[in-house]
Amino acid sequence: MKNTNVYNAEFRIGWMNASPDKYQRSILTINNQFPAPNIIVEQGDVINVTVINQSFEPTSIHWHGLLQQNQLHMDGVPGVTQCSILPNETFVYTLSTEAQSGTYWYHSHFAMQYGDGLKGILIIKDPHDPWKKFYQDEDIIQFSDWYHTPVYILLKPYLYPGELDPIPDTGLINGIGQFNCSLNQSCSYYRATIQIGTTKRFRIINTSVYARITLTIDQHQMRLIEVDGMYLDGNQYTRTLILNPGQRYSILVTADKNNSSQRYWIRATIHPFVDYNNNYNTSTQPNVAAILQYVQHTDENHSDIPSMDSFSNDQSIIDQSLINAQTFNDQSELIPMNNEKYRVPISDNIQTLFFHSQFQGQNPGGFYFNNETFTHPTNRTLLSVLLYDNSTELSWPTVTHIESNQIIDVIINNIDYAPHPFHIHGHHVWILAQGNTNDGYLNETILHNINYNTNNPVYRDTFIVNPFSYLVFRLQTNNPGLWMIHCHNDWHLQIGMALVLNESPQQIKDYYIKKNLINNVPYQCHTH
Numbered sequence: 001m002k003n004t005n006v007y008n009a010e011f012r013i014g015w016m017n018a019s020p021d022k023y024q025r026s027i028l029t030i031n032n033q034f035p036a037p038n039i040i041v042e043q044g045d046v047i048n049v050t051v052i053n054q055s056f057e058p059t060s061i062h063w064h065g066l067l068q069q070n071q072l073h074m075d076g077v078p079g080v081t082q083c084s085i086l087p088n089e090t091f092v093y094t095l096s097t098e099a100q101s102g103t104y105w106y107h108s109h110f111a112m113q114y115g116d117g118l119k120g121i122l123i124i125k126d127p128h129d130p131w132k133k134f135y136q137d138e139d140i141i142q143f144s145d146w147y148h149t150p151v152y153i154l155l156k157p158y159l160y161p162g163e164l165d166p167i168p169d170t171g172l173i174n175g176i177g178q179f180n181c182s183l184n185q186s187c188s189y190y191r192a193t194i195q196i197g198t199t200k201r202f203r204i205i206n207t208s209v210y211a212r213i214t215l216t217i218d219q220h221q222m223r224l225i226e227v228d229g230m231y232l233d234g235n236q237y238t239r240t241l242i243l244n245p246g247q248r249y250s251i252l253v254t255a256d257k258n259n260s261s262q263r264y265w266i267r268a269t270i271h272p273f274v275d276y277n278n279n280y281n282t283s284t285q286p287n288v289a290a291i292l293q294y295v296q297h298t299d300e301n302h303s304d305i306p307s308m309d310s311f312s313n314d315q316s317i318i319d320q321s322l323i324n325a326q327t328f329n330d331q332s333e334l335i336p337m338n339n340e341k342y343r344v345p346i347s348d349n350i351q352t353l354f355f356h357s358q359f360q361g362q363n364p365g366g367f368y369f370n371n372e373t374f375t376h377p378t379n380r381t382l383l384s385v386l387l388y389d390n391s392t393e394l395s396w397p398t399v400t401h402i403e404s405n406q407i408i409d410v411i412i413n414n415i416d417y418a419p420h421p422f423h424i425h426g427h428h429v430w431i432l433a434q435g436n437t438n439d440g441y442l443n444e445t446i447l448h449n450i451n452y453n454t455n456n457p458v459y460r461d462t463f464i465v466n467p468f469s470y471l472v473f474r475l476q477t478n479n480p481g482l483w484m485i486h487c488h489n490d491w492h493l494q495i496g497m498a499l500v501l502n503e504s505p506q507q508i509k510d511y512y513i514k515k516n517l518i519n520n521v522p523y524q525c526h527t528h
């Protein structure tokens with residue numbers, strides 16, 4: 001048995017000036033660090049983070065991908081699981097990591113604060129990692145889209161009708177970008193070293209508010225071994241990796257080239273999406289790069305950049321990826337490792353839930369699920385209403401009651417010309433079917449015409465629903481909670497693209513009373 005370690009940290013949230021891509025702006029971050037701190041723990045450790053809000057806005061931190069079993073009030077969704085943390089207030093997050101390992105991240109769930117920098121990586125290392133013997137070292141590649149005007153300023157006009165999503169100016173890799181500097185010596189790059197002849201695990205996380213990206217490493221194959229915290233079978237190798245906001249992959253890369261250059265571009269490109277957003281224009285610098293540097297010894301210092309030649313050689317691979325991504329299917333070919341935990345549950349008694357997602361209305365318009373749009377409660381949290389009031393039925397738009405020990409197939413019909421990257425809190429789910437762009441919608445009658453993958457579907461927490469198309473995921477209700485399902489294009493969340501599953505409410509209530517946790521949930525929220 002391993003000792004339980006406690007990761008203790010104070011997160012002071014506030015604004016600072018920085019120029020991560022040589023363009024100075026104010027950034028919302030933690031302890032004046034940019035990028036904000038990475039949290040790296042081992043499975044079973046306890047994470048204790050004291051958030052001290054020194055900003056002028058309320059805040060709250062969500063731990064993306066954590067199941068939060070029996071710790072629902074730690075999920076960090078303002079108005080749902082907690083009151084937002086007001087300026088000058090303090091809130092302590094205590095998180096158990098008993099139940100899972102893998103690559104996760106954390107971010108503000110208040111307004112669009114993570115677009116201004118309030119986010120970081122959360123890695124839970126697995127002491128029994130089945131891939132451990134296949135790599136010698138590991139590193140993190142955090143991609144982030146980046147706006148030069150603070151996102152909280154862009155958000156105000158966006159909330160009026162008729163606005164298209166604002167397009168990021170550029171991207172950052174591990175907090176470093178190259179806006180307006182065309183791959184010459186004056187640019188800064190994140191440099192990942194790899195010892196010649198060894199294999200490195202890269203944990204790749206797209207922490208964007210908007211951007212879908214293609215990631216490549218010049219001349220290198222990427223072996224996929226993890227998706228959203230779940231191990232894969234390792235049989236898939238790829239040259240291009242497409243990540244939607246919120247998605248994570250681990251890849252293995254081997255330093256097996258024996259040529260003179262010994263350094264290679266790691267490149268990320270923001271997808272233009274011109275077909276649904278003509279805000280994309282020439283002022284956008286969609287490319288950002290980092291360097292994979294071969295070394296003989298890990299303590300070597302290097303400053304050379306890769307040659308231009310190797311850049312152009314691999315551009316065609318990215319171009320092809322951008323074309324293929326028009327009808328992008330992010331679950332094809334991903335096969336989970338053979339493990340009881342990942343196996344899809346089968347039953348004769350499967351419930352179905354349909355959600356039709358659509359932009360509706362004007363003055364202002366917004367996104368609706370089944371003709372309801374989500375707004376964040378402010379006076380009281382949904383958890384408070386559930387625990388203190390008599391009824392377990394929460395009368396709030398887009399809240400759906402589901403019971404425990406059910407298997408539920410959730411169908412999302414995307415009645416919209418944009419792809420939407422959906423994220424579910426408190427669960428990983430099996431992606432049984434994912435339509436391509438323009439495949440149309442599912443209803444009760446045609447449901448059985450669709451081929452479900454009930455053999456070895458991918459199991460994850462963030463997935464794309466294509467334009468004018470559908471996705472079906474299977475959910476096992478084994479984690480009582482108030483779990484948000486929302487679009488992780490954060491602009492869309494701000495205009496209502498969220499629903500809440502009220503899973504096993506009586507069990508939540510019983511647990512909080514029995515364990516005397518109810519005092520952690522204020523009856524009412526203060527507002528500022």
Ligand SMILES: [Cu+2]
Nearest residue numbers: 420487489492
């Ligand atoms: Cu969306």
